[in-house]
Amino acid sequence: MTCRYNILLFNGFSNHCLANMVEPLRAANTLSRQSLYEWRFYSLDGKAVQSSSGLIVTPHGALQDQCGEILVVMPSYGYLALDTRETIRALLSAARHHAQLAGLDTGSWLLARAGLLDEYRATIHWDELSRFEETFPSVEAVQERFVIDGNRLTCSGAMAAFDLASALIRRDHGPLLSIEVGHLLMSRGVADPYALPLKSEDTLVNRALAVMQANLETPLSIRDVARKIGCSQKRIEMRVQAELRTTPQALYRRLRLNLARKLTEETEQSIAEIASRCGYENASAMTRAFKAEFGRTPTAFRSGAPN
Incomplete structure (x- = not known):
């Protein structure tokens, strides 16, 4: 059964973080010769988004009404400006159509603002950890590279995104495939x-x-x-x-x-x-x-x- 990732991108996202999340999934498909994973890129309004380094991504469409196994929320720089009612409404709506929610880099902040990390262990980019902990006391903030707590997934940055993806492959398809993916890419x-x-x-x-x-x-x-x-x-x-x-x-x-x-x-x-x-x-x-x-x-x- 194919696991679908819907990746929500915002202007200023880290393409390093994006690649470190998606490439292990692609490698797992390649090594297994199966479509274990598929992924689609979305923005809130369906318009193109530009990464922090200038990479322009044309998404598959707007996030509205999309469903999948995992919703990956990926802002990065300028995330506080994204902390708006429109963003929170969209995340709350999308959460009803996804079995798991993932906040990469500063994506944890937006999930927490929507109340979607309450009573969960979670991490965020370590530069923002103190402010995150103070702002969201209902979240158990921890300084770890990534955290998998039930159906909530968070990671602290671009390099940690690779670790999270590897852990998910290990969870879904066993440690040997995860090790082989690591060898292929590293x-x-x-x-x-x-x-x-x-x-x-x-x-x-x-x-x-x-x-x-x-x-x-x-x-x-x-x-x-x-x-x-x-x-x-x-x-x-x-x-x-x-x-x-x-x-x-x-x-x-x-x-x-x-x-x-x-x-x-x-x-x-x-x-x-x-x-x-x-x-x-x-x-x-x-x-x-x-x-x-x-x-x-x-x-x-x-x-x-x-x-």
Whole structure:
């Protein structure tokens, strides 16, 4: 099921914040080969808006009567001038047509003014936190990069918008896709452009990932992976399940198939060569695993043919 984000922009919005919210969603669609997310841009009156750096965005229309899963309120600079009856009326109306409300950067201020953050934990750009806390005592203001409190989402600025988007992908579709999105958008200094240096927040899982990623062409047993990092197979299985909601075997297979997908997309190597590089004895075995994971054979994937 596709989750729809309706993004309400105002003059002076931060296009850095906008990109950091939308690009992870786009990357999740790309990596999953599914339309997990869609997004539309709106302004209060349907007219074009200009970002703080001069980027002009022509919205899909006016916010009025739009509905979706998440309404994202994104002002930024000059937000106090937007604190008007017209804005508050529009937000109260829109809130009835969206399951979740998000305030990015100073968007929290407008949601709070409409009473839509009362009794919720929320954050705002830290430069405005003291004034926010004093003005809206019914809101539990906290100095955090982002806050997800039930169906209210807030973040403190442009860089935090990426963290929030990643957390939402993790919540909706699991930690592994969120980690892969982070790698796709933030990788740097990778010696092998086709390696996938995924990272977890768990040190032991990271060590297991490092061993797996170093042994894609000649896969090890999970027992051997555990031996290399000095722990038991059972402990690896428990930690990977707790952190990534999958088994070490499935994780290892995902790493090998992600490599196969990148090689299929970005090189002209034969399917047999790719299979060998990804630890499969023959092309047929890899093709079956590839289709089970991505819904298409490597040949169809490479040609762009449908499922």
